């Protein structure tokens with residue numbers, strides 16, 4: 001079980017009185033991520049589950065951008081769950097109460113996830129490099145089980161490609177992550193693609209995002 005909750009909460013300082021945490025990256029990455037996903041998600045209906053929602057700003061923006069999907073956020077960190085619920089209330093966003101979900105576990109078998117399944121979308125932003133590889137593996141395996149045929153699994157964040165960093169910024173970030181925690185670090189698109197193939201998910205898109213980030217999108221066969 002991987003619950004590095006205090007390490008993560010410490011990254012988002014300055015909670016407002018109602019528990020809303022500031023998201024340092026939301027303003028610059030939410031728009032490009034929504035634009036990148038729009039060709040795939042526009043008009044879709046069904047349930048969407050976000051894993052590792054963090055402060056919770058993205059899920060509110062996603063719910064506005066893709067209103068046909070019913071959005072459920074999640075995070076193992078109680079401080080983050082409080083922030084997610086507070087942002088949803090503040091913005092009157094149509095977002096369900098956040099689940100306490102550890103992606104390294106057998107989360108697709110949980111009753112609260114099964115009640116939403118089969119899912120149209122599972123999305124994880126900036127999660128799998130700030131967690132042990134077991135979280136990436138659990139996330140992909142669970143998505144393979146919980147997604148509907150034709151449903152999507154989307155990752156956003158920095159990746160290595162073919163064993164190499166895509167820029168100096170990511171190389172430095174990777175070294176910093178590994179110094180913080182030897183089990184963390186940028187994942188290679190090839191290792192995620194391989195795990196996805198095993199889980200019955202085919203690679204649909206690798207989208208370049210600002211600041212050398214990527215959207216890695218898979219579709220259940």
Ligand SMILES: C[S@@+](CC[C@H](N)C(=O)[O-])C[C@H]1O[C@@H](n2cnc3c(N)ncnc32)[C@H](O)[C@@H]1O
Pocket residue numbers: 002003004005008023025051052053054055058075076077080101102103104124125126127130131135
């Ligand atoms: C860097 S934050 C990203 C938050 C948000 N998605 C964003 O992009 O701003 C990583 C998030 O992953 C969550 N997390 C860490 N370990 C996890 C696990 N085992 N399962 C699910 N989420 C996890 C943390 O609590 C944290 O909220």
